[in-house]
Amino acid sequence: MAANFNNSAWFYDQLARLVYGRALVNAQVYLIQQITENSKVLIVGGGTGWILEQISMIHPEGLDMVYVEISANMMALSQKRNIGGNKVVFVNDAIENADLLPCFDFVFTPFLLDNFTEENLGILFNSIDKLLKKDGTWLSASFQLTGKWWQWVLLKTMFVFFRLICNVEASKLPDIGRRFADNEYTLVKQKGFFGNFMASRVYKKSI
Numbered sequence: 001m002a003a004n005f006n007n008s009a010w011f012y013d014q015l016a017r018l019v020y021g022r023a024l025v026n027a028q029v030y031l032i033q034q035i036t037e038n039s040k041v042l043i044v045g046g047g048t049g050w051i052l053e054q055i056s057m058i059h060p061e062g063l064d065m066v067y068v069e070i071s072a073n074m075m076a077l078s079q080k081r082n083i084g085g086n087k088v089v090f091v092n093d094a095i096e097n098a099d100l101l102p103c104f105d106f107v108f109t110p111f112l113l114d115n116f117t118e119e120n121l122g123i124l125f126n127s128i129d130k131l132l133k134k135d136g137t138w139l140s141a142s143f144q145l146t147g148k149w150w151q152w153v154l155l156k157t158m159f160v161f162f163r164l165i166c167n168v169e170a171s172k173l174p175d176i177g178r179r180f181a182d183n184e185y186t187l188v189k190q191k192g193f194f195g196n197f198m199a200s201r202v203y204k205k206s207i
């Protein structure tokens, strides 16, 4: 069952800021700074779309973006965002179903990959991977456990909460790093946020 954040769209950002302060924003702003001018960017699971405004502050024009979001409510909020002179095509569907050309220089998955079971992550990963050009860059932000007890408590709480409200299927974190390694991606840059509970990683595709 797909993780659809429809029911949480109206409070998602407020709750995230309450729990994590600016960390969720900072983890993503770190990644979008990698985007180069006039590039083609695929954003998957952007939520309410605030990231579009952050991207447009860095690149007021010239980007060619596709924004894929499964939740209709999240999508409605995203479409109201100020995108400056950039181009955005909005696709309200699961990325697995989106019919897109493999033309992207960057793909951005902000706190998306950690919502899936190992098996479904494989399907999701492949459907995004095939859209990224050779030598393209995958910007991935996700939660991780680095051995601190409070991370585990927060993670369990999130999984239970979002399972009830949004059908999130994962009950433990899938091995995201292994997917990138198995698919010949090279980790070029990374940074931890919120006591390393959040990891922002920049991967280069080599095949």
Ligand SMILES: C[S@@+](CC[C@H](N)C(=O)[O-])C[C@H]1O[C@@H](n2cnc3c(N)ncnc32)[C@H](O)[C@@H]1O
Pocket: 002, 003, 004, 005, 006, 016, 024, 044, 045, 046, 047, 048, 068, 069, 070, 071, 074, 093, 094, 095, 096, 110, 111, 112, 115, 124
């Ligand atoms: C945990 S939320 C993160 C939202 C946003 N990136 C943020 O950090 O504020 C994950 C988002 O991915 C969307 N999503 C989940 N599965 C998806 C899929 N298969 N294709 C596209 N979007 C998906 C959900 O609807 C939700 O908005």
